[in-house]
Amino acid sequence: MVYYIYDGSFEGLLTAIYEAYYRRETPEKILSSDNVQNSLFIKYVHINTDQEKAQRVYDAIVQKISPSAAKNALYAFLSEAQDAGTAIYRYLKLGWKMGKSVDSALAEPHVFRVHALRKKVSQEAGKMLGLVRFRLLKSGVYYAPIEPDFNILGIIAPHFKKRMPNQDWIIHDVKRKLAAFYSQGQYAIVPFEFKGALSLDDEEFDYQTLWKEYFQNIAIKSRINPRLQRQFMPVRYWKYLIETPGTQAKS
Amino acid sequence: MDLHTKLKILGAAAKYDVSCSSSGSSRRNRPGGLGNASLPGICHSWSDDGRCISLLKILFTNRCAFNCLYCVNRATADVPRATFTPDEVAQLTINFYKRNYIEGLFLSSAVYKNPNYTMELLITTVRKLRNEYHFNGYIHLKAIPGADPLLIAEAGKYVDRMSVNIELPSSQGLQLLAPQKDRDSIIRPMGFIHSKILQAREERKLYKNAPLFVPAGQTTQLIVGATPDNDLRILRLSESLYKRFSLKRVYYSAYVPVTQHPNLPAIASPPLMREHRLYQADWLLRVYGFKADELLDETQPLLDTELDPKSAWALKNLHLFPVEVNRADYEMLLRVPGIGVRSAKRIIAARRYSSIDFETLKRFGVVLKRARHFITCRGKFYGERNINESALYQMLKPASTQQKAISSTGEQLTFSFLYPHVFQPEDVHTVITGEM
Numbered sequence: 190m191v192y193y194i195y196d197g198s199f200e201g202l203l204t205a206i207y208e209a210y211y212r213r214e215t216p217e218k219i220l221s222s223d224n225v226q227n228s229l230f231i232k233y234v235h236i237n238t239d240q241e242k243a244q245r246v247y248d249a250i251v252q253k254i255s256p257s258a259a260k261n262a263l264y265a266f267l268s269e270a271q272d273a274g275t276a277i278y279r280y281l282k283l284g285w286k287m288g289k290s291v292d293s294a295l296a297e298p299h300v301f302r303v304h305a306l307r308k309k310v311s312q313e314a315g316k317m318l319g320l321v322r323f324r325l326l327k328s329g330v331y332y333a334p335i336e337p338d339f340n341i342l343g344i345i346a347p348h349f350k351k352r353m354p355n356q357d358w359i360i361h362d363v364k365r366k367l368a369a370f371y372s373q374g375q376y377a378i379v380p381f382e383f384k385g386a387l388s389l390d391d392e393e394f395d396y397q398t399l400w401k402e403y404f405q406n407i408a409i410k411s412r413i414n415p416r417l418q419r420q421f422m423p424v425r426y427w428k429y430l431i432e433t434p435g436t437q438a439k440s
Numbered sequence: 441m442d443l444h445t446k447l448k449i450l451g452a453a454a455k456y457d458v459s460c461s462s463s464g465s466s467r468r469n470r471p472g473g474l475g476n477a478s479l480p481g482i483c484h485s486w487s488d489d490g491r492c493i494s495l496l497k498i499l500f501t502n503r504c505a506f507n508c509l510y511c512v513n514r515a516t517a518d519v520p521r522a523t524f525t526p527d528e529v530a531q532l533t534i535n536f537y538k539r540n541y542i543e544g545l546f547l548s549s550a551v552y553k554n555p556n557y558t559m560e561l562l563i564t565t566v567r568k569l570r571n572e573y574h575f576n577g578y579i580h581l582k583a584i585p586g587a588d589p590l591l592i593a594e595a596g597k598y599v600d601r602m603s604v605n606i607e608l609p610s611s612q613g614l615q616l617l618a619p620q621k622d623r624d625s626i627i628r629p630m631g632f633i634h635s636k637i638l639q640a641r642e643e644r645k646l647y648k649n650a651p652l653f654v655p656a657g658q659t660t661q662l663i664v665g666a667t668p669d670n671d672l673r674i675l676r677l678s679e680s681l682y683k684r685f686s687l688k689r690v691y692y693s694a695y696v697p698v699t700q701h702p703n704l705p706a707i708a709s710p711p712l713m714r715e716h717r718l719y720q721a722d723w724l725l726r727v728y729g730f731k732a733d734e735l736l737d738e739t740q741p742l743l744d745t746e747l748d749p750k751s752a753w754a755l756k757n758l759h760l761f762p763v764e765v766n767r768a769d770y771e772m773l774l775r776v777p778g779i780g781v782r783s784a785k786r787i788i789a790a791r792r793y794s795s796i797d798f799e800t801l802k803r804f805g806v807v808l809k810r811a812r813h814f815i816t817c818r819g820k821f822y823g824e825r826n827i828n829e830s831a832l833y834q835m836l837k838p839a840s841t842q843q844k845a846i847s848s849t850g851e852q853l854t855f856s857f858l859y860p861h862v863f864q865p866e867d868v869h870t871v872i873t874g875e876m
Contacts, residue, residue: 293789296800319484319494323539331538349540351469352476352577356538396535399447406452407497408488411696411710417490421483430485431541437488 190217195236195274197221199266202274203243205236206281219274250281255289265306267340276302313337314344320422321345322431323358324397325390331358332387334429342369346376397431404432413437441522447532449522453502453513454548456698457605457661458691462494462543462578464656465600475537475544475577477600477656482543495546495580496536500524500561504550508618510607510666512698513550523552526565530573537577544578544600545569555586563591566598578656586625589632596636601656601688604629609674613667616703633658634685657688664718665695665711666704671718672741675732679725692718717743724749727781728774751777751836754814755829761814762821766795777836778811798822810836 193209193216195201205219216234225233250259262277270276279299284291294300314337323331331353335342342362346369349358354374361368361381368381415435427434463481483492501523502513512519533545547565552558562581569575581599583592596602604626608614611623633654640653660681662674678690694710721743724730728750735749736742744752754761754777763772765787773784786804790796798817802808813823813832824835 290793294793295786295790295804296794296796301803315480315482318478319482319540319543321540325539333540348478353474353538354469355472355474392535396539399444399532400536400539400541402444403447403451403496404485404487404493406448407455407493408491409455409696412489412491412694412712414490415488418486418488421490421492422486431539432485434486434488 190230191232191234192216192225193219193234193236194222194225195219196238197223198238199263200240200243201236201238202266202277203246204239205274206278207239207242207246208234208236209278216278217275218272219278220271221269221274224271249285253288254281254284254291257292258284258289261292261303261307264310264344265303267344268306268310269340270306272302273306275299276306310339310341311344313339314341316422316426317341317345318348320426320430321349321360322429324387324431325393327388327390329357329390331356332361333359334361334363336364336425336428337362338425340365340367342367342378346371346378350374350376400431401433404434405437408437410437443528443532446522446524446528447498449520450499450502450524451497453519453550454497454499454546456512456693456696457497457546457548457582458491458693459546459580459603459659459661459689460492460494460497461659461689462580464688465578467576467578467600467652467655469576470574473574473576474534475575477544477576477578481578484540484542494543495578496533496542496544497546498524498529498532498548500529500547500549500558500565501552502550503552505553506551506618506620508607508621509699509701509703510617510663510695514699517699524565526561526568529565530569530575533569533577534573534575537575544580546580548582549584551584551586555584556588556591559584559587559591559595563595563598566595570598580656583629583633585621585629587629589629592629592632593636596633596654597651599654601658602633602654603659603661604633605661606677607661607663608667609662609669609677610667613669617666630658630660630681630685630687637686657686659687659689659691661691661693663695664692664715665707670741671714671721671743672732672736672738674718675721675725675736678722679732682726690722692722713745714743717745717749721749724753729771730775746837747833748777750775751810755833755836758829758832762816762823763814764816764819765801766791766818776811776814778807778809778814780805 191214193205195205202219209216247259250262258281262281265273265277276299280291280303283294283297283300287294291300295304317335317337321333321335323333326332342360346360349360350371357372359368359370361383366380366382367378369376369378418434422434461481462477463479465477466479467477469476481494483494485493487493502519503521503523504513504515507515529547536542537544547562549558549562552561566579566581569579579599580601580603581595583595583602583604585604606626608617614621614623636653637657640650643650664674681687681690692715694712694715695707696710697704697707721735724735725732730753735753743749754775763776765773770784770788773779773787774781783805787796790800795818801817
């Protein structure tokens with residue numbers, strides 16, 4: 190049995206898929222290096238990431254399968270699920286055989302898995318578009334910390350670029366120590382850690398209070414429904430909100 | 441009066457409007473501007489009653505000339521009153537938007553002085569937001585019943601969605617509870633907005649830069665349980681609104697008792713289950729290709745609170761089932777209880793490449809607990825054999841309704857106005873709960 194190990198980047202995964210093809214091997218699994226548990230009976234092949242090889246695989250996906258297959262693969266990869274690499278590999282392999290119709294072959298487990306992962310990731314990204322909360326700092330920058338389950342920073346940043354082109358903002362993925370910095374039409378996603386307290390702008394408190402009060406007031410007392418609230422907005426997303434959900438009990 | 445107090449009063453006063461959606465518009469940001477609209481809409485938070493908060497939903501003012509009995513802001517009500525200025529509304533919207541609290545503004549208002557005066561105030565506000573503050577986010581504006589069509593046409597240029605609330609499903613209901621409104625003052629603006637939307641759409645086909653007019657369409661809201669109108673009547677009304685005016689949504693709002701009056705029903709709690717069933721039936725009308733008369737008829741004009749309307753329909757039409765999932769067309773698959781739009785589409789896509797087995801159905805998200813009684817898969821039937829309608833009814837019914845049935849008796853309507861001299865409000869309460 191052969192396992193391919195890549196460095197954890199999307200390019201690394203694509204390189205592994207490239208190598209599997211040209212070495213005429215079919216690895217049992219393709220794993221990210223931080224997911225490996227050593228076993229005696231398995232041959233581990235470490236793949237060195239190669240931008241050029243990765244690009245060739247990417248072009249092959251877009252041209253020979255479809256652009257949406259490339260999106261599916263990327264989104265599934267961002268789920269950081271342990272089996273994502275393997276599922277994407279099998280999905281693409283089938284894709285190069287079937288062409289763009291691979292996305293209809295949902296009865297195939299790997300196709301279904303990739304679609305399921307893509308859906309989870311894009312759902313969280315969609316939810317995050319609403320749940321990001323900026324705080325205006327003294328320096329005039331709008332700063333928003335988040336802790337999403339999946340690595341969605343790259344998906345949501347373009348949305349805010351289009352929406353708020355005239356303000357400088359930072360979206361900080363605290364868990365992954367990554368941040369998107371935006372200023373004047375351009376953003377970059379870079380490793381980032383922030384320690385210490387935020388120095389908020391003076392008017393920030395006022396608007397935070399207004400929002401909190403509005404949030405409390407908008408709930409209809411005779412319809413209080415904490416279960417429904419948590420179903421839409423799981424508690425793990427509450428940490429960086431300004432408002433405080435779940436404080437009103439049914440009277 | 442400071443901004444905090446105003447927002448408290450005018451935010452709380454707007455909460456009974458259910459519509460929250462920010463969908464249907466793809467307005468783009470302009471250079472130097474702030475914001476854009478997202479076609480599927482974005483929810484930004486969920487309040488403690490579980491409803492989504494997408495737009496900053498406020499009234500411009502709650503000083504009202506009308507005296508609709510069901511309303512908190514009616515002229516004779518003893519509540520604190522407040523009025524925003526256009527700039528205050530704009531500042532709030534912009535600053536909440538920049539912090540990503542909201543998707544845009546939902547601006548409604550009580551009828552201040554007269555409908556035209558109010559409508560003009562609303563137009564000033566949205567015009568300011570668009571032209572002075574360069575705001576390109578979502579705006580949902582209420583059209584005030586009875587306002588001049590010219591004013592409505594002007595407002596439509598700046599906003600993404602407009603709505604006129606019908607509130608009460610029948611003219612009798614309006615007469616009884618909202619004597620200053622009539623059917624005509626509500627239906628006419630709807631028809632007007634509809635024709636303007638069609639006109640703008642035609643113009644945009646010819647000229648790319650023709651101005652937008654209410655690109656996200658219009659919606660309305662009905663209050664459920666404040667008048668004796670039955671579900672069949674409500675659904676027929678919704679159906680004709682979808683057909684005649686291409687409404688995007690009809691929202692249903694369970695009547696929340698905010699006041700006591702002999703013309704109003706006395707209820708212990710809002711009829712939430714009825715509202716839920718109406719929403720389910722509404723989706724069946726819009727998305728699943730059902731007709732109101734298929735779901736209900738004169739002999740059975742109320743939706744079953746125990747069972748969802750699709751299952752109820754299937755039970756009445758058992759002769760159409762079971763259907764073979766590998767062969768049935770999309771429309772028929774949609775009518776199977778337990779199969780929704782998503783799973784039906786998956787089935788259609790997947791079976792072009794291979795026939796589908798029972799295990800795959802499970803992965804596709806089909807609710808087999810319900811669906812298995814109505815389908816065959818590769819010719820095999822997975823439901824119970826030799827079962828009659830009433831036994832099937834018991835099986836389809838969610839288990840928890842056993843307990844709910846007891847508590848829901850409190851939601852049954854008792855029209856105290858039939859015997860106003862017999863029941864005092866407190867008496868009605870005890871009669872409903874059965875505690876003497």
